[in-house]
Amino acid sequence: MTLTVEALSVRFGSTPILRDVGGLRAQPGELTALIGPNGAGKSTLLRSIAGIERYSGQVSLDETLLDSFDIAERARHVYYLPQDSGTRAALSVFEAVLLARRTTHVSDRRHDLQRVRHTLQSLELEAYAERDLGQLSGGQRQRVAIAQAVVREPRVLMLDEPTSALDLHHQLQVLEWLVAMARERNMIVVIAIHDLSLAARFSRHMWLMGNGGRVQAVGTPREVLTEARLREVYAIHAHVDWPADEPPRVTPLSATRSLGGTSSWQNF
Numbered sequence: 231m232t233l234t235v236e237a238l239s240v241r242f243g244s245t246p247i248l249r250d251v252g253g254l255r256a257q258p259g260e261l262t263a264l265i266g267p268n269g270a271g272k273s274t275l276l277r278s279i280a281g282i283e284r285y286s287g288q289v290s291l292d293e294t295l296l297d298s299f300d301i302a303e304r305a306r307h308v309y310y311l312p313q314d315s316g317t318r319a320a321l322s323v324f325e326a327v328l329l330a331r332r333t334t335h336v337s338d339r340r341h342d343l344q345r346v347r348h349t350l351q352s353l354e355l356e357a358y359a360e361r362d363l364g365q366l367s368g369g370q371r372q373r374v375a376i377a378q379a380v381v382r383e384p385r386v387l388m389l390d391e392p393t394s395a396l397d398l399h400h401q402l403q404v405l406e407w408l409v410a411m412a413r414e415r416n417m418i419v420v421i422a423i424h425d426l427s428l429a430a431r432f433s434r435h436m437w438l439m440g441n442g443g444r445v446q447a448v449g450t451p452r453e454v455l456t457e458a459r460l461r462e463v464y465a466i467h468a469h470v471d472w473p474a475d476e477p478p479r480v481t482p483l484s485a486t487r488s489l490g491g492t493s494s495w496q497n498f
């Protein structure tokens with residue numbers, strides 16, 4: 231089962247946001263990283279794959295176009311967790327994650343309870359299981375949102391900046407766990423992420439979007455993350471190191487020019 235995107239375009243009103251985005255593949259059992267500067271269209275792309283945005287083009291799972299699923303079916307197979315999505319509903323952490331599980335699974339209750347407990351443990355949330363959502367810190371709330379997404383067990387799980395509120399320990403812990411989970415459950419996991427060192431370390435495959443809503447490169451982290459490409463797409467000088475005995479490192483050194491052209495205030 232491969233997720234494929236071809237010839238995908240999205241407009242907001244008369245403004246093109248994604249232009250002929252294609253050649254994207256994501257495989258089960260692997261983590262795919264979606265990277266690119268602010269406004270490149272990463273969220274729009276993930277939202278389109280999930281069927282939340284209207285688009286022209288093809289998004290398919292193997293030979294099946296996702297458009298051929300009805301809304302409920304598509305939501306069961308493909309789940310998108312937006313950026314900053316933690317909820318403050320009047321529920322405990324345990325209740326919130328169990329509720330998410332039961333929106334897609336009506337299986338054996340004992341099995342569901344076990345799955346929720348196990349997921350909370352994996353995300354180091356078991357100590358907060360009885361706590362109300364409104365009483366969590368930002369990072370705890372983000373981990374609950376990830377738990378809610380994962381217990382749904384979609385075939386394609388897309389997470390928009392899932393580590394943006396996390397401390398260094400939890401960034402590593404969550405990404406390690408997502409990699410292991412993708413492998414164990416044979417899920418396609420796509421994450422949008424700004425930290426290129428983490429993206430290089432944890433993903434097997436990368437999609438790089440550039441300004442203008444176009445794909446700039448796809449491939450392994452080594453193929454995609456070259457210093458020349460970072461200069462072109464992110465307008466930065468950076469060192470990219472692939473040490474044999476340590477994780478890869480992308481070190482931004484300086485910004486080279488403004489991203490996205492002349493700013494309007496310069497016209498005054």
Ligand SMILES: Nc1ncnc2c1ncn2[C@@H]1O[C@H](COP(=O)(O)OP(=O)(O)OP(=O)(O)O)[C@@H](O)[C@H]1O
Nearest residue numbers: 242247266267268269270271272273274275313422
């Ligand atoms: N509802 C909307 N109406 C009009 N334009 C929009 C709308 N939502 C997003 N955009 C524009 O679409 C472009 C792509 O936005 P998107 O959120 O997909 O980018 P992104 O790559 O996820 O950015 P970031 O890294 O900042 O999260 C941006 O220029 C944004 O201003």
